């Protein structure tokens with residue numbers, strides 16, 4: 001008998017950034033269909049995308065200048081991390097309100113389960129790079145009150161809390177200083193508030209500092225195996241062992257530069273490259289600690305996937321590689337639910 005594929009809960013996407021940078025009101029196109037990018041409401045439904053972590057991200061002024069076709073000096077003058085963060089969070093709230101019950105902001109694992117039962121698309125707010133926070137962490141309570149449930153302290157560039165992993169391919173994740181004193185305080189505060197800490201952009205020093213400090217499962221929402229693709233953003237076997245010890249999780253990133261052994265951004269990358277990372281991570285972490293962190297709308301996808309509507313092709317490739325139905329369910333959503341519940345509720 002034909003069993004419908006499981007719908008998928010995903011660890012990372014950059015849709016809010018794309019909606020924020022778009023000209024005019026981006027919400028009508030979100031619900032009728034965008035003519036670009038990897039995600040919109042109709043395509044998420046068609047692909048069996050049940051929801052995930054939606055990142056709030058303050059982009060560098062250089063990126064904003066290119067996207068908006070404005071002088072760099074103007075983009076620098078407009079660069080206000082607090083205001084941009086607030087605008088993207090407000091956009092997320094407007095998005096769920098405008099969805100007329102089709103999308104819902106989730107604050108707990110029970111909320112996500114309710115969405116699954118009711119066929120509602122689950123939205124979890126994540127902060128990619130806490131540039132909106134000052135080192136006294138004054139704004140953290142407000143972010144949590146607005147629905148933020150996951151924070152990556154920094155992206156690639158330095159901020160008050162540390163600096164992200166940067167560097168050329170091939171390269172080690174050991175790129176620079178780790179957490180600052182404020183970064184250490186942020187880890188402790190997130191533990192205390194039961195906000196998930198995302199290790200995906202941490203350099204190796206920050207990773208190990210977090211591993212030593214944090215009481216929560218170690219989670220990298222959108223990273224791959226360094227042994228298969230020696231990108232500095234990917235995780236070494238020692239890092240994977242620490243994640244396994246903490247009963248954490250890795251969300252597999254679909255970006256070609258994070259998948260390929262040659263590190264190239266190359267759309268002619270077969271979907272089986274994703275399968276290889278899944279298999280490798282299962283060998284290192286076990287079946288309960290691997291999931292997906294697509295990075296939709298933030299990376300270059302394999303043409304084999306194209307956009308979110310390609311997800312059934314990935315699940316079919318995993319099935320063809322011998323992944324049985326119970327494991328497919330774990331990869332697709334059960335593992336995310338387990339680790340989010342453990343992090344948020346203990």
Ligand SMILES: [Zn+2]
Pocket residue numbers: 128200201222
């Ligand atoms: Zn990222």
